[in-house]
Each structure stands twice: as C-alpha cells, then as structure tokens.
Amino acid sequence: MEEQQMLALAQEVLSTPRNPRQEVQALQDTIYVVGGKWRLPIINSLCNGNKRFRDIERSIPGITTRMLSRELKEMEANQLIKRTVTPDTPVLVEYTPTDYCHSFGSIILEMIRWGKAHSEHLKKAAD
Amino acid sequence: MEEQQMLALAQEVLSTPRNPRQEVQALQDTIYVVGGKWRLPIINSLCNGNKRFRDIERSIPGITTRMLSRELKEMEANQLIKRTVTPDTPVLVEYTPTDYCHSFGSIILEMIRWGKAHSEHLKKAAD
DNA sequence: GTTACCACTATCACAGAGTATACCAGCTAT
C-alpha cells in the first residue's frame, strides 16, 4: 500500500459521519453479520494461519467443539471460509478464509487495539 | 492530528498480528464490552449529537424504549455516558458520551465502512 | 377535555445463543 492511500484511509477512518440514516443501517448490518461471541475470534484465528479444527479450537479460549462446529458450518454456507478434505490417511480437514473473510480484518484489528488499550486503562486504574 | 501520527496509525492498523494469545484475549474483551445488538448503535447516536431519550430512540431503527432504557442505565453505571437532569419545567434529561465512550469511534467507523462495502457488494451481486 | 409528547417502568414471554457432558470412528505411537 502506498503512503498516499494510507493517508486517505486514515483520514476517512477518522472523518466525522455524514449521513446518519445510512450509517446506522450499515452499522446494524455489520453487527448482524459478525454478531455473537465467536465469529470474530474464529475469523481472527483463521487469518492467523490456523487451518485445522483442533488448532482453531485451541487458539480460542472458552470455545466448545459444538460452537466451533456450528459456526464453521454456517460460515462455510455464507462463503466466509472454504472447507477442504484431503482423503489421505489419516484424513486431513482444512479450513481457509476467503477474500470476503479477510474484509473483516480492519474491524478485528480495531477491536484488538481497543481491548489492549482497555487493559492498559485497567492497569493504570489499579494504582 | 498530525500527518506523522496518522501514518503511524494507519500502519499500526494494517500491520499483522504479533502475539496471538494476547490479541485473542483483547478481542474477546472488546466483544464482551460492546456485545449485544444495541451498544454500538447507541454510542454512535450519542457521538452524532443526539442527547435526548426520544431523539436517540428515533435515530436507531428497531430499538424499543425498554432496551434503550436498560442500555443507557448500564452504560451510565459503566462510565460510558453521563446523565444530566435539568429540573426546569418541562424536565430535560440529557445523555452525553464520556471520553471513554469516544474511544469506540474507530471500531464504529470500521464497522460502518464494512457495512457500506457489504451493501455495495450485494448490489453488484444482484446484476 | 382530550389528544399528544416526554421520559421512562413493569410484566410477561420466548427463541436461540451458549454451556456441559458424553460419545463416535478412525488412526497412531508405545
């Protein structure tokens, strides 16, 4: 990415809203799509290079096999991920994020940034 | 904000993760705090300048008085907003976002960006 | 005097998100 583009992005990101109606709709759409406790952590895990069921499971504290299984199925149906089975022995199942899936990257990064800042905030407040 | 700072921000936003353990924790913390259907739309509405109960309500499609009331109360308890009562006649109640509340700005903007891009995506797919 | 706005609160009810636990078939290393 070029410097110019990055500046433009930063400016757009930081600009003030223009059309509240449209923007609240966009916001609610996004909340609907990434809603729930597990979508974004799963996408994050996949984008971090985890491909196999148990690896993804282990990378997300607190998730159960049931929830992971359910979410992966739904995300495959929604074209967010691709499931590939290699029928060697032993069988290998791999989940890979699609381009569409990668489009959540900025949201996830902002949320990680916020979470880190928040924990710093709590540390300081503990003094 | 200076150009230098903005560039640094853009670079940080777009950088690849380093510490997956810490980052997944930060992500889950954030999801916990902004979880639910209404938090972010309410914060967005407040940041757009809405102060009064009915104004906020009207600015968020689908929300009920009950949910708005509940969320506002909890957000006040969590120092996200300030509630000010002016006991003139008629009584005036105003909700204003705290600095802490403003810290969600980047997340909201990214989600609005995603939502807009998503609707463009759907329009194109309709062809 | 009745309609309507403001700022809510109360009660009831429910789907479905999420949890807990157990289990399965197939493979593999010891």
Place this chain on the structure above:
DNA sequence: ATAGCTGGTATACTCTGTGATAGTGGTAAC
C-alpha cells in the same frame, strides 16, 4: 492393548438478551 490424537455429533439443559404490550406522571397544545 490401551492411551491419545483427529474431526467431529448427540443430547440435554440454562439463561439472558430481546421483543411485545401496556401503563405512569407530568406538561402542553388545540
């Protein structure tokens, strides 16, 4: 052979976030 890995399913349960509906007390306009 038995313990452990992989990639899941099945069953049962909780629980809470959310929705629907109604109502309150005060003010003000027509």
